[in-house]
Amino acid sequence: MKKVIIILALVLFPLIMSLLIKVPLFNFSSGTTDSWIGFWGSYLGALVGAGTVYMVTNIQIQEQRKIQLESIREEHYNALKREMKQYHFRNQIDKIEDFNETIEEFLDTLTKCSNDFTKYITYTHILYGEQDNYTKEEETKYKEEIKELKDELYNWIHRLNRLNFRINRLSLYIEDTSSYTKSISSQLVEFVDELKSGYRDDYSFKKYLDFNQASLNHHLEQFMGLTSQLLNNVLQPKLEQKINEMNSGEM
Structure with missing residues (x-):
């Protein structure tokens, strides 16, 4: 809008001035009409030049x-x-x-839990098996140990379930891990069921004394195999890939 007004002013101003020169009101000014026409021509030329420079400069500044x-x-x-x-x-x-650390903590907890289960089976066998060559003090000690191990069972189960939940949650963020975590969860259900069954009966040693170590070792071997594959085949390569990409500037 401003540009339109400036252009109209520059076009109309000479016409208006030519009419004003003929008005008697301006007869008091000295000089001929031709002189005034020359003056206004120069004046208007200067205005046009200045206006053009201003517009060009303003356009350049805006650009x-x-x-x-x-x-x-x-x-x-x-x-x-x-x-x-x-x-x-x-x-x-x-x-x-975080996934690596959680798996390591999970395996460590499994090992400690299995060790406690083995202690429970051993103490149960001493008390309720065919052995009777222990003192009254030793009997009291074994019973206290068995009670503590039973009480600790659900703490172990809670820790294992908590770690398993964390492993499954982390698998949502990392591709190609869900099949491993599902297998780990499935194995954990069997492992926990066996723990509960073994702790439930004081005389379970008859079933578990010969069986439990092989069974526990079987579960632990499966856990070790799954987690080892997960670490070596998926997590470690992904970690190295991400670090290399970040260091190479591909990000």
């Missing part, structure tokens, strides 16, 4: 400002994009490392 703003906007976008990718890589690496 330069647009270029600068676009450059700043693009720089911010690229910086944000790099930060988001870096966050994604860092988050993936943290999840994989």
Whole structure:
């Protein structure tokens, strides 16, 4: 709108001045009409030149400002994009490392739980088996140990279930891990059922004394096999890949 007004003013101003020169009101000014026409021609030429320079300069400034703003906007976008990718890589690496630590804790808990189960079976066999060559003090000690081991059972089960839940939750963030975690969960159900069955009866040693060690070892071997495959075939390669991609600048 401003440009239109300026253009109209520049076009109409000479016409208006030519009419004003003929008005008697302006007869008091000295000089001929031709002189005034020359003056106004020079004056208007200067105005047109100044206006043109102003418009061109203003347009250049506006264009330069647009270029600068676009450059700043693009720089911010690229910086944000790099930060988001870096966050994604860092988050993936943290999840994989957390997965590794959780599996190690899970295996350690399984081993300790199995050791307690073996102690329970051994003490049960001493008390209720064919052995009777223990003192009254030893009998009291074994009964206390058995009671503590029974009380500790559900703590172990709670820890194992909590760790298993964490493993399954982490598998949601990392591809190619769900089949392993499902197998681990399935094996854990069988393992816990066997623990509960073995702890439930004081005379279970007759069933478990010969069977439990082989059974427990079988479960532990399966857990070790699954977790070893998960660590070596999936998690470790993914961790190395993410670290290499982050270090190489592919993010």
